[in-house]
Amino acid sequence: MKMDFFNPPQWMRVSRWLAAIGAIGLLSACVQPPSVAERGTAATPSTPPHFCTLRVEGNQILDERNRPVILHGANLPTIAEMNASAQKPEQRLQQLAEAGAKIVRLPVDEDELLPAFVPATLIPVIEAANRLGMVAVVRLHTKPENTLNDKADATEKFMRQVMAYPVSATSGLWLEPFDRPLNSGKERNTLQALVDIVRAYRRELIVLVSNTDWMLDGTGKALISGGNVVYGADVERMNQYPLKQAPFMFPNWMSRSVAEDDLGIGIIATTYDPASEGLNGKILREYWQRQNAKYGNDLLSCP
Numbered sequence: 001m002k003m004d005f006f007n008p009p010q011w012m013r014v015s016r017w018l019a020a021i022g023a024i025g026l027l028s029a030c031v032q033p034p035s036v037a038e039r040g041t042a043a044t045p046s047t048p049p050h051f052c053t054l055r056v057e058g059n060q061i062l063d064e065r066n067r068p069v070i071l072h073g074a075n076l077p078t079i080a081e082m083n084a085s086a087q088k089p090e091q092r093l094q095q096l097a098e099a100g101a102k103i104v105r106l107p108v109d110e111d112e113l114l115p116a117f118v119p120a121t122l123i124p125v126i127e128a129a130n131r132l133g134m135v136a137v138v139r140l141h142t143k144p145e146n147t148l149n150d151k152a153d154a155t156e157k158f159m160r161q162v163m164a165y166p167v168s169a170t171s172g173l174w175l176e177p178f179d180r181p182l183n184s185g186k187e188r189n190t191l192q193a194l195v196d197i198v199r200a201y202r203r204e205l206i207v208l209v210s211n212t213d214w215m216l217d218g219t220g221k222a223l224i225s226g227g228n229v230v231y232g233a234d235v236e237r238m239n240q241y242p243l244k245q246a247p248f249m250f251p252n253w254m255s256r257s258v259a260e261d262d263l264g265i266g267i268i269a270t271t272y273d274p275a276s277e278g279l280n281g282k283i284l285r286e287y288w289q290r291q292n293a294k295y296g297n298d299l300l301s302c303p
Contacts, residue, residue, distance in 0.1 A: 060264075
């Protein structure tokens with residue numbers, strides 16, 4: 001019988017298939033997952049808790065049960081700064097969660113962006129926050145001397161890197177595209193282009209736009225298109241924002257006394273020391289606890 005090399009008989013194709021399966025099994029046995037030390041963080045549990053799916057609808061952030069979600073929390077130092085201090089990232093996250101925080105803002109400095117930084121260092125910190133029931137807002141701190149185009153290019157590259165790696169709780173990752181005030185129409189259009197890039201990757205990912213000076217320059221309050229956008233408001237000028245059109249929060253709360261309880265607006269403390277009995281310690285803890293009791297913001301309680 002003539003043998004056709006490119007069309008072997010059925011029995012030979014099955015044999016090759018079984019041999020391939022065996023080779024894959026042998027290879028899998030030889031390749032070990034990275035150790036905790038290699039990843040630079042605690043091991044991820046095999047069955048992480050279910051994090052609520054969040055979305056923006058009108059001027060509210062809703063979970064999958066259509067419950068309004070009010071988020072409040074604090075800014076963190078960069079990962080490099082935390083690792084160089086006595087309080088490592090996991091310890092700070094645990095302290096914030098115990099104090100009642102529901103959102104943390106995690107800046108990344110351009111100088112931290114070594115080739116393996118995002119998958120090996122950043123993603124595990126995001127997932128650690130999610131396991132504690134907190135949203136992680138990630139933004140790139142670009143170099144002050146960079147031009148607008150340079151900042152946009154660096155931010156786009158960074159966002160693409162982050163979005164290339166899935167996290168266990170998609171709703172637990174938010175992106176914040178710019179770390180500088182956006183005053184002009186050109187700057188606003190650059191921000192819109194960055195949000196469009198996010199939408200091309202993940203339509204459900206929420207974007208925090210915290211530098212919204214263009215809304216207050218007298219030329220109009222045009223919102224960013226594409227949906228799932230949360231805006232930052234300057235507490236001193238909050239009545240000038242279209243609070244009824246989109247969800248807003250105060251991203252730089254500085255121990256001020258404001259009427260956010262009735263507005264349902266979240267806040268992010270500029271600094272937070274869990275051991276402090278001063279304004280950014282005791283008062284924030286008490287405020288977060290009141291908000292949690294009022295709104296029931298348990299992001300791990302969805303079905």
